[in-house]
Amino acid sequence: MLKIRNLKKAYGNLHALEGLDMDVTDGALFGFVGPNGAGKTTTIRIMTGLLAPDSGSVEFDGQDVVARPGYLKERIGYVPDYFGVYDNLKVWEYMDFFASCYGLEGLTARKRSLTLLDQVGLGNKADSYVDGLSRGMKQRLCLARALVHDPPVLIMDEPTAGLDPRTRLEFRDTLLELNEQGKTIIISSHALPDLAEICTEVGIIDRGKMILGGSLEEIIGKVQTSKPLTISVFQNMDQAIRILKEHPLVHTMTIKEQEIMIGFTGDTRQECGLLAQLVASGVLVRGFEREAGSLEAVFMQLTRQDEERVVLSYEAESDL
Amino acid sequence: MKQNPIYRRETMVSARSFRLALIPMIFNGILALVALLNLYSTLGQVKLTAEIQYSNFMNLYMFVAVLEFVMVVLLMPALTAGSISGERERRTLELMLTTKMTPADIIFGKLAASLSTMVLLIVSSFPVLAMMFIYGGVTVRDMGLLLLCYMVAALLVGSIGICCSAVFKKTMVATVASYGVLGILVLGTCLANQLVLYLQQWGGDAWLVSAGQNGTAADSGHFLYLLLVNPTTTFFLTMLRMAGQEQGGGLFSRLFGNHSLESIHNTWVAGSIVIQLVMAGVFLWMAVRALERKKR
Numbered sequence: 001m002l003k004i005r006n007l008k009k010a011y012g013n014l015h016a017l018e019g020l021d022m023d024v025t026d027g028a029l030f031g032f033v034g035p036n037g038a039g040k041t042t043t044i045r046i047m048t049g050l051l052a053p054d055s056g057s058v059e060f061d062g063q064d065v066v067a068r069p070g071y072l073k074e075r076i077g078y079v080p081d082y083f084g085v086y087d088n089l090k091v092w093e094y095m096d097f098f099a100s101c102y103g104l105e106g107l108t109a110r111k112r113s114l115t116l117l118d119q120v121g122l123g124n125k126a127d128s129y130v131d132g133l134s135r136g137m138k139q140r141l142c143l144a145r146a147l148v149h150d151p152p153v154l155i156m157d158e159p160t161a162g163l164d165p166r167t168r169l170e171f172r173d174t175l176l177e178l179n180e181q182g183k184t185i186i187i188s189s190h191a192l193p194d195l196a197e198i199c200t201e202v203g204i205i206d207r208g209k210m211i212l213g214g215s216l217e218e219i220i221g222k223v224q225t226s227k228p229l230t231i232s233v234f235q236n237m238d239q240a241i242r243i244l245k246e247h248p249l250v251h252t253m254t255i256k257e258q259e260i261m262i263g264f265t266g267d268t269r270q271e272c273g274l275l276a277q278l279v280a281s282g283v284l285v286r287g288f289e290r291e292a293g294s295l296e297a298v299f300m301q302l303t304r305q306d307e308e309r310v311v312l313s314y315e316a317e318s319d320l
Numbered sequence: 321m322k323q324n325p326i327y328r329r330e331t332m333v334s335a336r337s338f339r340l341a342l343i344p345m346i347f348n349g350i351l352a353l354v355a356l357l358n359l360y361s362t363l364g365q366v367k368l369t370a371e372i373q374y375s376n377f378m379n380l381y382m383f384v385a386v387l388e389f390v391m392v393v394l395l396m397p398a399l400t401a402g403s404i405s406g407e408r409e410r411r412t413l414e415l416m417l418t419t420k421m422t423p424a425d426i427i428f429g430k431l432a433a434s435l436s437t438m439v440l441l442i443v444s445s446f447p448v449l450a451m452m453f454i455y456g457g458v459t460v461r462d463m464g465l466l467l468l469c470y471m472v473a474a475l476l477v478g479s480i481g482i483c484c485s486a487v488f489k490k491t492m493v494a495t496v497a498s499y500g501v502l503g504i505l506v507l508g509t510c511l512a513n514q515l516v517l518y519l520q521q522w523g524g525d526a527w528l529v530s531a532g533q534n535g536t537a538a539d540s541g542h543f544l545y546l547l548l549v550n551p552t553t554t555f556f557l558t559m560l561r562m563a564g565q566e567q568g569g570g571l572f573s574r575l576f577g578n579h580s581l582e583s584i585h586n587t588w589v590a591g592s593i594v595i596q597l598v599m600a601g602v603f604l605w606m607a608v609r610a611l612e613r614k615k616r
Contacts, residue, residue, distance in 0.1 A: 048418050073420050084415045088333050100325035101419035145415075 001026040001184060002047075002153070007056035009042050009208075016042040018208035020056070024186055024201065029179045031199035031216075032188040033299055039208040040188045041081075044157045047186070048078045060153070074102075077146030081158035083138040087131035091122060091141060094130055095148060102149035109148075116144040120174060136167035143174065154178065156187045160194070172198055192296045204299060212298070219298055228254075228261040229271065231278070232287030240283040247274060258286075325421065326429025331436060340437070344444045347391065351384055351448045358383075359451065374455060381452045382559055385466055388445055389555050392438060392474050393506070397498035399437060400481025402491040403430040404607070409491065413611075423611035427604055431475075431482055438474045442467065462562050468593065469558050473551035476596045477502055479603035486610035509546040509553075516543045547592075549599060554592040561589070 002024040009017040017039045024030045034040050045051035047058060049069045058065050065072035086094060095113035099105075104112060117123050120140040125133065133141060139159060146154060160168045168191065176198055179185055189195055195202070196216060203213040212219055233240045237258065244250050244262055249270060252263035264271065275288050334340050362376045404426070407413040416426055449466075452458045477498075484497040547553040 050414055050417060070420070073418060076418070078415070078418045080411070080414065082411045084411045086329075086333075086410070086412065088336075089329070093329075093332070097325055097329045098415070098419065100328070101416060101421045103420055105322065149419075 001061055002186070003057075003059045004043070004047075005057045005059075007043065007046065007058065008054045009039075009046065009051065010054055016208055017046075017053070017056075020205065020208060020210055022203055022210050022213065024184060024203075026184055027179070027182055028184055028201045029175065029199050030184070030186045031195035031202040032186055032205065033190070033192060033195065033202065034205035038205045040205055041157055043205070044078075044155055044186075044188060047155055048076060049073060074149065075151055075153055077149070077151040077154045079139075079142050079146045079154065079156040079159045081161050083135075083142055085130045085133075085138055085141065087129065089130055090126070091117065091128055091130060091133070092126040094141065095145060098145045099148045104149065112148060112150070113144075116147050117141075119147075119177075120144045121170070136163055136170070139163060139167070139171065140174070143171075147178075152182070153184045153186070156185065156189075158189055159187065160189060160191055168194065192299055196296070227291045228252075229264040229290045230287065231260045231262065231285060233258055233260060233283060234286040235284040236282050239281055240278055240285075243278060243281055243283070247277075249274075264290075324425060324429040324432060326416075326426055327432045327436075330430070330433030334433070334437060340440075344441055347441060348445050348448065351387065351445055354387075355380055355384055355448050355451055374457065377452055377455045378457055378563060381449060381458055382563065384445075384449055385559060388442065388449075389470065389473065389552075392442065392470050393477055393502065393551065395441075396434065396438060396474050396477035397481040397484075397495060397502060399434040400430070400478045401485050401495040401498040403434065403482055404485040404611070405488060405491040405494045406485075408489060417611070423608045426611065427482060427486065427607045430485075431478055431604065434478050434481075435471075435474060438478070439471070442470050442474075458562065465558055465589075466562075469551075469555045469589075472593050472596050472600075473555065476505075476551055476600045476603075479600040479607070480505075483603040483607040483610070486607035505550055506552045509550045512546055513543050548588075548595045549592075551592075551596055554589055554596065557588055557592075 002022070004020060004022040007017050007020040007022075008015075020039065020043060022043070032040055032043070042051065046053050047065075049065065049072050053066060060072060060075050063071050086097070089097065092110070092113055095117065096109055099109035099113055114123065114126060117126055120143055122133075122137060122140055122144065125137065130138070130141065143159070146156075160171055163171065172194055175185055175187070179198075179200075187195065187199070199216055201214065202216050202219055204211050204219070231240065231244075237260075240260060241253070241255070244253055244260065247264075249264055249266040250262045251265065254261040264274070266274070271288075271290070275285065278285055358376070358380045362373060362380075365376075366372050404413065407416065407426075413426075417423070446463070446467075449463065480501045481494075481498040484494040484501065485491070488494040488497055
């Protein structure tokens with residue numbers, strides 16, 4: 001559905017985006033992560049039509065949105081990392097105003113607004129002034145505002161920044177509910193554990209390039225192979241070392257007392273094969289495990305400085 | 321007809337505000353007080369001397385009209401200079417730009433809202449001006465022309481305010497810039513004429529002489545046409561015409577020299593109104609461009 005190709009944007013000498021490629025499938029809950037200054041907000045601003053790219057293309061359902069901004073505006077709802085509210089309006093008036101900005105008027109707009117306010121838990125605040133809402137309520141109001149024209153795609157830039165844990169959890173539940181209703185959600189956030197729990201797809205951006213993208217399992221699986229495999233040997237250490245030295249997928253080996261830590265680039269099946277080989281050759285293995293991967297660990301690993309970066313066999317860096 | 325959402329929101333919020341009722345009340349109260357005191361004083365004089373000074377009524381009319389014009393020119397930048405920058409400061413401008421609203425919709429909605437406030441002030445004060453009808457001397461056509469002058473001035477000054485608001489990020493800077501541009505239009509063009517006139521009277525240099533007049537009396541030559549962009553001059557000339565002083569020897573001539581341009585004087589008001597409307601259009605176009613440029 002969303003396809004970004006070779007997107008470039010520079011602010012003077014600063015290259016914010018350097019040929020970004022990104023794909024988001026229909027109905028995905030896409031987590032867009034990257035360190036500060038990686039180009040997330042620039043990408044989101046281009047996706048929402050607030051910024052024009054220097055080059056490259058952004059396509060929604062095959063339509064170039066840079067050339068057809070009207071098409072884009074009907075298809076997306078935008079929740080920025082700020083509230084953007086009019087304090088002197090009542091909650092329903094705020095919704096009514098943005099509904100009219102999308103061409104919705106009268107009873108249709110009113111019904112839609114009240115339904116959305118109910119959905120985000122602000123139904124009883126419809127007649128309150130926006131000024132009197134808490135931060136969490138304002139953020140939920142912004143979410144309702146972004147949905148007022150029933151867009152199929154919701155783009156959110158750090159929507160939970162500054163919210164307390166309870167509000168974040170409620171917000172997360174609302175997102176899951178929306179995703180279940182068929183909305184495609186693109187969410188940029190630094191709350192990686194939260195993203196890992198809800199996202200179906202993840203894209204990691206660094207220095208203006210997408211360095212890794214795909215389903216969360218795929219990403220963790222790809223990066224996990226770079227984690228050391230720790231083998232605890234109870235007996236027959238020499239035999240274990242000899243087998244590991246000869247194994248083609250073992251690149252590094254560190255021995256500490258009865259534990260051997262190896263750099264093993266094989267997948268889960270090959271790990272099982274190695275374990276079976278050790279056991280069959282008479283090595284008594286007490287422990288055999290690889291450190292579990294997480295989105296946070298992947299993020300930390302991929303966004304290190306170049307000299308520290310573990311080079312992986314993923315597509316984005318295949319030219320290294 | 322579908323209303324501009326921004327215009328609708330702005331008018332709703334301002335109608336809810338106590339300020340909207342207070343400002344016309346104070347302004348019209350002052351105007352009415354001055355007018356009634358003047359009327360009372362004139363009628364008191366009639367009782368004493370049995371002589372009616374009809375010129376007093378005209379002076380009263382001029383006074384109220386000038387006061388109102390000054391209000392229009394000084395109030396419009398304050399009403400419009402924060403219109404776009406205020407949205408930017410509230411961070412609602414980007415949200416509007418992600419909707420179906422175009423930059424032109426936003427600009428025109430803001431301008432219409434500011435103008436509606438100003439029209440309310442102008443129209444609500446017309447009953448005070450209409451007191452002149454008691455003794456005659458001013459026709460409905462004259463008042464219509466006056467209203468046109470106010471509206472064109474409000475549109476031009478409002479467009480300047482909105483343009484500055486779209487160009488500058490901060491409301492404070494936009495306000496200062498709006499009054500700066502207004503100062504150049506109103507005072508700058510007058511001072512330029514006065515300077516040229518002064519140089520002409522004292523001999524001037526060859527270039528200034530070649531720029532304009534070949535008669536014996538001093539004038540500001542082609543620099544006079546700078547005043548076409550000055551809404552104050554248009555208003556001033558309209559008022560002089562109403563007072564029957566538009567032809568040579570009037571205040572206009574004393575200020576700007578002995579121009580032998582009576583035919584131009586005859587079409588000055590219409591010409592300047594057209595020019596000012598075009599300028600307002602240019603300022604609004606610049607405002608729209610400024611919003612579109614933010615994408616780059």
